[in-house]
Amino acid sequence: MTVRLDYTNAYLTAVTGIVRQVTSVDDRPALMLDQSCFYPTSGGQPHDTGKLAGQRVIDVRVDDDGHVLHMLDALPASLEPGTTVTGEIDWPRRYDHMQQHSGQHLLSAVFADRLGAETVSVHFGQEISAVELDTPRLTSEEIAQAEQAVNERIWENRPIRVYMVSDAEAAELPLRRAPAVTGQIRIVEIEQLDYSACGGTHVRRTGEIGLVKLVGVENIRGRVRVSFFCGRRALNDYVRKSRLAAEIGALFSTDAEEAPALITRLQGENKQLQRDLAAAGERLAAQEAAALYAQAPRINTASGTESGTEGSTEGGSVKMVAHLLDSTPPAGLTALARQLQALPGVVALLAGVYQEKVTAIFARSDDVTLDAGALLRRSLQEFGGGGGGRPDFAQGGGVAADDAAALIAFAREQAEKELSQP
Ligand SMILES: [Zn+2]
Structure with missing residues (x-):
């Protein structure tokens, strides 16, 4: 067994020993000496590292017979049992x-x-x-x-x-x-x-x-x-x-001690701002919906709608709101679609581009006969995206921002074709 110098002096950082055996452990060259100050992994304490015979010691283990094995990153040339070598442990680590x-x-x-x-x-x-x-x-x-x-x-x-x-x-x-x-x-x-x-x-x-x-x-x-x-x-x-x-x-321009109270206050303010923003968003959506509705063309349909019928005995008409909105977040798009949907005789085909991502929402009023969910799936599939929803409200995405305008044009064409068929 190896004489354990570390047992009697934990402050010994260097050792001169005689090589007893040159072997290998886990495909690494390993040296066994007559004595050592290198601590082998045991009792929960990790092993030492350091240098031995000019090589790096990467692991140190002890076998059941008390032999300390120093595993090296490379084997020194012409090292034989009986050779005297010196080693030094990595002291800061120890x-x-x-x-x-x-x-x-x-x-x-x-x-x-x-x-x-x-x-x-x-x-x-x-x-x-x-x-x-x-x-x-x-x-x-x-x-x-x-x-x-x-x-x-x-x-x-x-x-x-x-x-x-x-x-x-x-x-x-x-x-x-x-x-x-x-x-x-x-x-x-x-x-x-x-x-x-x-x-x-x-x-x-x-x-x-x-x-x-x-x-x-x-x-x-x-x-x-x-x-x-x-x-x-x-x-x-x-x-x-x-x-x-x-x-x-520094982020709050105060002492760190003041930061928790400040953060609590800011969180409260942030919640209130979010509520105010949501309310403002609703008002904006209502105005936008009214403007889009006023500009939207009226499309004749094969079947009548409750409120879209204007002097026609058989067919009716709907307001076709097909629109691409720049830098509108999905929540804003949803609010707008809900507002339009609440108006009579409306088909709303909306797409918004926000942070390079496209969101599409297709919706229709209760009095319009059109499956907005099926139309959305079909249209997005055409451009490599996907989504779905109910016949009166559906949402999806996954198409390139450059294709958003074409997506709306495609969906509008499909919707008009469908609505004109008896
Ligand atoms: Zn202990």
Whole structure:
């Protein structure tokens, strides 16, 4: 088995070792040394990276026999067992993991001691870490208290010691959980506060954790998952959020503290404006409908309509409103179609182009015999679009803006043909 220098000194950044084996793991060249300070993924803590024998170390694993395997991005030339090599770990990455891991021990101790919430699993991610607590829920006050308490323990700057004990000695310690190993057991102690069986790398004193910020609480599977940042990650989060608060404040030309009240006020104003706009839109649609109706030609029809009949004994007539509207949103088009539909003896064939998109609405008055839904489907299909609706009101789109005028002309021709047939 590999001598684990990281077990006795988490601050050792470089190693000189003798190559014991040159092998491969997952098609990657891998080196096994007599000793190493590279931490292999285990106990939830992610592996170190760095350089070994001039190559990049991309993964570090430990096998069941305690051999540490350093996976490299490429195999150095002529490397044989017995060769002495040197390596160096990526210290910022390792120190970050130490801050997260020691912070987690302290956080788990605080949750257990103050709230009786034991940690059942731990996750150290690239961005965020989390503990899953054996409790159905925690109030926001309890979360806030735990955050205060854990940071007070940090300021106490308690020593964190790592030592080995026998099974019998371990049985005498107030361990958080029964150790997963037997024989010699590695204990990480936060002085008189927490005793955990752990193989991870830890900072020397709680002060080095720097800061613990709880950033998320989720209820899952009847437990509570708390996400947190420690050390530099907590600082980076603070920097990010300060910048965000400043940006929000600048958008409203105020302090960030004033922004929530301002946003609430603006939301209320926005709702009122929308109501006013809708009312104005209705009035505009009524005027437009009246103007279009007045300009529209009267088309003779084979069958009479209740109000379109003018001096004809057999046939009747309708007002044919076939119109293309520029920069009219679909809601405006709908309002206009509804207004026209409410007038007697009207066929309304409308298309609007809004933000490059075409909306077509075909509608007719109750007293006109024409299937507007069928006409709309047929017309849009002709130009590669689609839509549908009832015989008196139908809507669709999907045709090119350049084809909108032709679409209306086509639909009008079809409608006139249909209406003239007895
Ligand atoms: Zn641990």
